[in-house]
Amino acid sequence: MRIYAASHLLPVSSPPIGGGALVVEKGKVVAVGRLADLTSRYSAPVTEFAGCVVIPGMVNAHSHLELTHFPSWKIRKGIDYSPRTYVDWVVQVIKIRRGLSRHELEQSVLEGIRISLESGTTAIGEIVSEPWLLNFYRLSPLAGRLYLEAIGQEPLRCAELLALLDETVAGFDGGGLLPGISPHAPHTLSAGFFSALGKLADRHSVPLAVHLAESRAEIDFLFDSSGPIADKLYPFVGWDGHLPPPRRTTPAAYLDSLGVLRPGTVAAHCVHITPAEAGILKERGVTVVLCPRSNDRLDVGDAPVRLLKKSGIPLALGTDSLASNDSLSLLDEARFLLDRFPGEFTPAAALRLVTLSGAEAIGLERETGSIEPGKRADFLVVSLPDQIGSRELCDAIIGEGRVLEVFAAGSRLGVGGI
Numbered sequence: 429m430r431i432y433a434a435s436h437l438l439p440v441s442s443p444p445i446g447g448g449a450l451v452v453e454k455g456k457v458v459a460v461g462r463l464a465d466l467t468s469r470y471s472a473p474v475t476e477f478a479g480c481v482v483i484p485g486m487v488n489a490h491s492h493l494e495l496t497h498f499p500s501w502k503i504r505k506g507i508d509y510s511p512r513t514y515v516d517w518v519v520q521v522i523k524i525r526r527g528l529s530r531h532e533l534e535q536s537v538l539e540g541i542r543i544s545l546e547s548g549t550t551a552i553g554e555i556v557s558e559p560w561l562l563n564f565y566r567l568s569p570l571a572g573r574l575y576l577e578a579i580g581q582e583p584l585r586c587a588e589l590l591a592l593l594d595e596t597v598a599g600f601d602g603g604g605l606l607p608g609i610s611p612h613a614p615h616t617l618s619a620g621f622f623s624a625l626g627k628l629a630d631r632h633s634v635p636l637a638v639h640l641a642e643s644r645a646e647i648d649f650l651f652d653s654s655g656p657i658a659d660k661l662y663p664f665v666g667w668d669g670h671l672p673p674p675r676r677t678t679p680a681a682y683l684d685s686l687g688v689l690r691p692g693t694v695a696a697h698c699v700h701i702t703p704a705e706a707g708i709l710k711e712r713g714v715t716v717v718l719c720p721r722s723n724d725r726l727d728v729g730d731a732p733v734r735l736l737k738k739s740g741i742p743l744a745l746g747t748d749s750l751a752s753n754d755s756l757s758l759l760d761e762a763r764f765l766l767d768r769f770p771g772e773f774t775p776a777a778a779l780r781l782v783t784l785s786g787a788e789a790i791g792l793e794r795e796t797g798s799i800e801p802g803k804r805a806d807f808l809v810v811s812l813p814d815q816i817g818s819r820e821l822c823d824a825i826i827g828e829g830r831v832l833e834v835f836a837a838g839s840r841l842g843v844g845g846i
Contacts, residue, residue, distance in 0.1 A: 429453040429472040432835075433463040434809065436481040436821060440783045441798035444821050449474075450482065452805040455837035459801055477809045477833070481825060483779070484798050485550025485806030485836060486758040487572070487786025490637070490696045490717040490746025492555050493540025494533055498524065498751040501532070514643035514726050515656035519664055521751055530560070537561055540756065541568045545841055547757040548831040550806040551797070553637065553694060553717070553746065553790040555610050559596045566603045569836035571804060573790040574602060575610035575637040575694075578625055579617060581670035586621040590628065597632045604804075604837065606791070607632070611688065613639040614679045615649050615657050618670065619686060626688040635692035635791055641679040641705070642697040643728045650679050680705035689714050694789055696746060697722075698736070699729045706732075706739040715742040715789040718781075721764050722748035733772050744789035745781040758782040762826050775822035809833035 430452055437448025439460060449466050451458040459466055467474065501524050502508040511517035541564070544552065552572035556562060565574055576593050580586040593609060600607040611617050611625045629636050641647065648655035652674040662671055675682060680701055683689050691713030698716045701709070709716065718731050736743060745765065747756050754760070762778040773781070787797025796806045810829040812821075834841040 429458070429470065431463070431466055431470060431472050431474045432477070432482060432807070433474055434477040434480045434482045435812065437799065438481055438483045438779075438821060438825070439799040440484050440780055441800055444481075448482065450799055450805070450807065452835075452838045455805055455839070457799055457801050457803050457805050460799055479812055479814070480809050480832065481812055481821065481829070482799070483808050483810055483825065484783045485796065485808055485834070486548045486782045487551040487553070487744070487784075487790070487792075487797055488544065488549045488746055488756070488758055488782075489553040489694065489744035489786040489789040490555070490719055490748060491540075491544070491552050491756070492749035492751070493544065493552070493756075494537045494557060494561060495521075495749035495751040496540035496543065496756070497532065497536035498749065501528070513645070513656060514728050515645050515661050517726055517752070518661060522665065533558065533561065534564060537564045540750075541565070541570060543756050545569060545834055545836070546831075547755070547759070548808045548810075548834060549756065549758060550834065550836045551787060551790070551792060553608075553786070555637065559592065562596075562600075562602065565605055566601065569839060569841060571604040571792060571796050571806065571837070573606045573608045573635070573792065575608035577610045577612055578621065579612045580621055581616075581618045581667045583618075583620075586618060586624070590621070590624055593625070594628055594632075597628070597634060606634075608635045608637055608790075610637040613642070613646065614682050615646055615661075619672075622683070622686045622688055626686065635694065636688055636690075637694040637696065638683065638688065640683065640695040640698050641700040642723075643726070644700060646679055647700050650675055650677055650682055652676070678702060678705055680708045684708050684712065692791060696748075697728075697731065699723055699731050701732065701735075703735060703739075706735050706741060710739045710741050715744060717744045717746045717789060718765065719746050719748040719753075719761075720768050721754065721761055722752040724764075724768070725752045725754075730768065733769050737772070742785065742788060743781060744785040745778075746786075759826060759829065759831070766826065775826050778826060779822045805835055805838035807835050
């Protein structure tokens with residue numbers, strides 16, 4: 429047992445505590461309160477962090493850590509150009525991904541885990557394209573959920589992948605990580621494959637994660653099977669024979685017709701959704717994960733955050749990958765969010781998006797995301813300016829804070845040595 433104290437403690441699930449502390453034993457939070465009160469109740473050594481604030485470990489609700497080395501791959505593979513459109517970027521990703529060895533992917537995942545932990549992320553909602561990569565996550569200090577990705581149009585390939593996912597989820601051993609399934613996007617899976625994955629998720633009682641309405645190209649494709657997805661992406665991947673007839677629908681309405689929108693489903697991006705689609709997402713209990721820096725980098729637009737908030741849709745934040753972002757830091761993401769959408773989020777709301785809201789999105793709110801008795805002792809020590817009042821605390825954390833120490837399940841990871 430040990431007590432960790434700081435000038436401030438911000439549980440997120442409750443108001444900040446000046447001179448706060450938490451008691452940790454066997455990787456769990458035992459108690460939270462003022463240091464003086466806790467030392468009177470518990471006989472344990474105290475570690476103090478003066479001039480700092482202790483906050484929960486952050487939760488990246490949408491990430492692709494296997495693409496961490498993407499910037500260097502572009503150069504090494506001789507495919508280092510700036511895509512002009514979203515579909516051009518997708519084609520670039522596919523070109524690079526096709527030429528990677530298992531070792532290159534493994535090293536990229538390991539680096540992504542290291543960088544995530546170093547920046548203060550202790551739990552992830554991670555998209556995993558290859559089941560053989562699961563062991564690298566399992567051996568890490570991270571908590572979270574690993575969504576096994578599925579892409580396909582060809583019936584035989586879809587059947588093979590469905591069987592592999594069924595076997596993988598049934599025998600899943602993720603340590604502190606739980607399984608999920610990720611049908612990639614409305615335009616990259618056949619309708620039958622989508623429905624089959626929804627039934628598979630039901631059979632194993634696991635949630636789904638999907639990329640939804642990320643680009644205008646997706647909207648055009650779902651409406652009349654036209655645009656760059658039909659003209660460029662499908663021929664590039666050999667799906668010419670699987671071009672669907674015009675559906676005259678929208679992404680959310682289409683997925684709803686396939687039965688894959690339900691409580692626990694995470695929809696990433698949602699840049700181009702309509703008020704009617706927002707109503708569907710709210711009614712079905714879907715959580716939207718915003719990825720504002722990725723959307724900006726790919727020039728696909730901004731998510732309609734005012735509409736999403738007004739509709740009462742739960743929100744969280746994700747970094748996406750280093751194929752479309754500059755860092756895996758959720759503090760960077762929160763800072764960008766506040767700048768991009770002035771007046772839409774308070775600093776306190778932004779900080780909740782990268783902690784407890786992220787945990788709720790991936791179904792781990794009972795385990796992490798806030799500092800409460802019974803939860804995993806996932807917490808960060810963050811530096812503060814010399815003068816700080818409690819009203820300014822969240823603003824100071826996002827605007828000027830620097831992660832000094834990272835604790836995952838009570839284990840001190842440090843920063844530079846992770």
